[in-house]
Amino acid sequence: MKILWNIAMIAVAVAFLLALHRLALWMEDQGWIYYRRKSGSGGSGVGNALHELHSFFEADVRQAQEEIMEEKEQKSDIGAPPFKEKPEPKIKMEE
Numbered sequence: 480m481k482i483l484w485n486i487a488m489i490a491v492a493v494a495f496l497l498a499l500h501r502l503a504l505w506m507e508d509q510g511w512i513y514y515r516r517k518s519g520s521g522g523s524g525v526g527n528a529l530h531e532l533h534s535f536f537e538a539d540v541r542q543a544q545e546e547i548m549e550e551k552e553q554k555s556d557i558g559a560p561p562f563k564e565k566p567e568p569k570i571k572m573e574e
Contacts, residue, residue, distance in 0.1 A: 507514040534541065 503514045
């Protein structure tokens with residue numbers, strides 16, 4: 480009886496893995512993941528996810544870097560010639 484139980488559990492495990500495989504193929508067809516038929520665009524999904532997590536937790540560092548870049552741009556604009564507005568036409572309209 481125990482042998483039949485073990486065979487049944489192995490059959491259930493194989494059926495589960497086959498269903499999981501078919502689900503992954505379907506998800507790949509939908510364009511949600513890269514599994515077997517299509518290759519990724521260079522980076523792994525896990526690597527991209529970790530990069531997004533890192534950028535989320537390091538947002539204050541990125542903001543500080545952006546502020547420093549803006550200050551540098553403002554300092555470089557100091558020596559630029561002033562913006563000249565076009566003079567208004569001196570034509571008087573007679574009524």
